[in-house]
Amino acid sequence: MAEPHIADSGLMDRRIIDLTLTFSSEITPVPGHPRATIAPWHLHEVHARSNSLLFFSIHTGTHVDAPYHFHREGATIDQVPLDRLIRPAVLCDLRPRARSRQPVTVADLEASGLAGRSLEGTIPVLFSGWAARAWNQPNLYAEHPYLDPAAAEWLARQRISALGLDFAVDPGEPYPCHLVLLGAGIPLIENLVNLDQIGQQDFTLIALPHKVHGGNGGQARVAAML
Ligand SMILES: [Zn+2]
Numbered sequence: 188m189a190e191p192h193i194a195d196s197g198l199m200d201r202r203i204i205d206l207t208l209t210f211s212s213e214i215t216p217v218p219g220h221p222r223a224t225i226a227p228w229h230l231h232e233v234h235a236r237s238n239s240l241l242f243f244s245i246h247t248g249t250h251v252d253a254p255y256h257f258h259r260e261g262a263t264i265d266q267v268p269l270d271r272l273i274r275p276a277v278l279c280d281l282r283p284r285a286r287s288r289q290p291v292t293v294a295d296l297e298a299s300g301l302a303g304r305s306l307e308g309t310i311p312v313l314f315s316g317w318a319a320r321a322w323n324q325p326n327l328y329a330e331h332p333y334l335d336p337a338a339a340e341w342l343a344r345q346r347i348s349a350l351g352l353d354f355a356v357d358p359g360e361p362y363p364c365h366l367v368l369l370g371a372g373i374p375l376i377e378n379l380v381n382l383d384q385i386g387q388q389d390f391t392l393i394a395l396p397h398k399v400h401g402g403n404g405g406q407a408r409v410a411a412m413l
Pocket residue numbers: 245246250251252377404
């Protein structure tokens with residue numbers, strides 16, 4: 188069945204860009220986590236309907252990390268208000284500067300559009316192109332650019348609402364940027380794609396994570412509204 192035509196949404200000239208990886212077992216899991224499985228429960232051929240079961244780590248593909256992920260006293264994903272995740276966003280195009288296995292520094296952020304502007308209450312979105320290239324590759328969590336802990340502190344000091352990005356913030360243990368940002372109550376919106384389609388620095392970001400009771404994070408559908 189083709190998608191039926193529907194009337195205009197009433198959001199007038201707003202253009203919506205889906206920043207979400209399509210969820211499948213092809214997505215490279217976090218090292219040490221299981222690969223996602225999607226199992227059929229009912230099949231059209233047998234049951235005249237389709238249902239399915241999912242088994243996956245919350246940190247697979249596009250998702251939001253809640254402060255509780257690294258801090259026992261931090262907010263769980265069902266406690267993170269949506270007001271933190273639907274906000275003015277600022278695209279930071281790091282493509283000319285981000286390098287495999289190298290830290291993204293404060294100087295890189297400033298040189299990529301974040302110098303001299305207030306980020307308070309916004310969602311900066313760090314765009315390296317990494318997740319779009321490596322989402323199904325074995326090096327997704329091995330050769331990615333990462334965030335300099337000083338840059339994480341710089342962002343936290345500016346009281347940002349959340350941080351979006353398309354590469355893992357830390358290269359691994361002891362996860363200094365997760366500790367700093369989640370410790371400041373700043374959720375992380377990870378593994379974004381289609382950031383090349385935004386084409387402007389300022390937009391509205393909408394991230395809606397699965398509301399898991401007591402969850403350390405949640406799978407999310409994330410969109411840019413231009
Ligand atoms: Zn995560």
